Amino acid sequence: MTYCVAIKLRDGLLFASDTRTNAGVDHVATFGKMRQLAEPGRIRLVLLSSGNLATSQSVASLLELGVRGGDPATNILAVDSLYDAAVRLGATLREVIARDARPDEGTDFSSHFLLGGQVAGEAPRLFHVYPQGNFIEATRDTPYFQIGEAKYGKPILDRVLDYDTPRDEAIKCTLISFDSTMRSNLSVGAPLDLFWHPRDDFSAREPTRLAEHDPYLAGLREQWGRGLRQAFATLPEPDWLAD
């Protein structure tokens, strides 16, 4: 399984993903699910993927070949709008699924992608690209997307996040969301990859990797547990219930 979140904030885009994949509980491996394609100074694309690993790796390989090949028709970086990048990603995804899938077999070949980033001259944008190749875009009303094992970590995002949330609040909220998911589902696991794209920044940047026993994560978990217990202590007692 997988858990990925991407958030469109006023100040930029935040991306986070786990690194665990599994085909059955006895076949667990570590694969990054965050990829960056960029041309410093002009465009940055960040991709997160969930679902069939063969499909999402093939899509990424084909996109990278397209960038190296330099033909503008197949180069996802040769676009003037993130919208066109989403179209190309969707077409490549559909192409790989059509190539590999056998409709009469039970295997699920589908993958989902979150694609976010910015082209110089446009605001940062964020898309959820479906296995069918079409996509939806995040807005101020719905500023985040999740793919993979999304339910455990959704309530904390719904309670805390909006478009105006400052970057560091969003990072804390996202890491708590991952912690909740990892506690409830063994198939989502550390290390975590985190990337911040500040609005209008086209410098070369690498994601941050947080290991399972990263001291910041450990402190966050402990402090969050303490904070929750304090929040509980202040809740009104259910004195309407007889003993």
Place this chain on the structure above:
Amino acid sequence: MTYCVAIKLRDGLLFASDTRTNAGVDHVATFGKMRQLAEPGRIRLVLLSSGNLATSQSVASLLELGVRGGDPATNILAVDSLYDAAVRLGATLREVIARDARPDEGTDFSSHFLLGGQVAGEAPRLFHVYPQGNFIEATRDTPYFQIGEAKYGKPILDRVLDYDTPRDEAIKCTLISFDSTMRSNLSVGAPLDLFWHPRDDFSAREPTRLAEHDPYLAGLREQWGRGLRQAFATLPEPDWLAD
């Protein structure tokens, strides 16, 4: 959809359920999912159900007919152990599914039940009864079960609950878990039914119904939102991330 939780605590058993059912978003109705069968002074059974409403209503009707009929072989209250009640519930569930289901149709006829309660002379016990008719029992290590739309509300239970949690803490935690689920999934909705079985209590008792705009629930939600924001404010800043 449905969300039900039952918890085995040192002091007794706590049950909670929502009341929304739906067959498509344009066919939403209110049905209680909590039922009690009891013989004051000797035995109390509380049932929570999720899944196919026709199946769970039929199972409840057959159990009630069995109690009225008075034949000990089909009377779920004529047992000396909760274990035997779980066996009878499982058999009735299997019987209804076998009667109604047509394997070649796509409809899912399955239901899940949580069965908890106490027979005089035994400790309180709690079971999760599967559509196959078999069941598992809650223990000190795993003191709670959920059925229905369980994922959104699981992290808060995992962080707060254990066998030694006092009743009122467990009630608050359960209501927060329901609030998280109702925010994230429209098919789970108020009013909520709540029942507390104190260990060794066999008096007649009714569940408490909390309406959507119940002032206690509203206060709990508001205070919890405030508590979470305070908990967030105390979390360490991610100062390892460059601007």
